[in-house]
Amino acid sequence: MKKLSEDEIHEKLKGLDGWTYAKDAIHTSFQFENFKEAFTVMTRIAFEAEAQQHHPNWGNVYNQLEISLSTHDADGVTEKDFKLAKTIEDIIEATG
Template identity: 45%
Template structure:
């Protein structure tokens, strides 16, 4: 799988940022409370497991901080873009 050096404008428009080394993307999702944040993480976990592509993330109360990269290739791939799009879609619900 080829590494990417940029992300689609649609992801940038929703708050995803590419790292300075172009090897990962990052976003912070904010929720009303801890329960909503954890519910989001559970829903994303099903998508991630189905894709066999798992986020690096951190939860603090109502915030989920996420970094996506493809460790096997040492950089950003279409798998990261696909999971980011799925995460945004779940967040919109």
């Protein structure tokens, strides 16, 4: 998979609300009502990530979820990252 240029990344980020680019990855964070809601969303993301064979770097503390996406094989951001980011956005949107 081809590493995207910074211009390509910034252009694609326009279609994702709340995502930023830094340190060869795209990043976002979410806050939920409580730990159970955060963990439920993480579980849904985990199943989708496994299906796409592309896994996020993430952290969770209580109701906070921080996500970073990059393609390690390409040493940067690729289309795979944006595909997973879109999936994550769809999951978040569906949970309301």
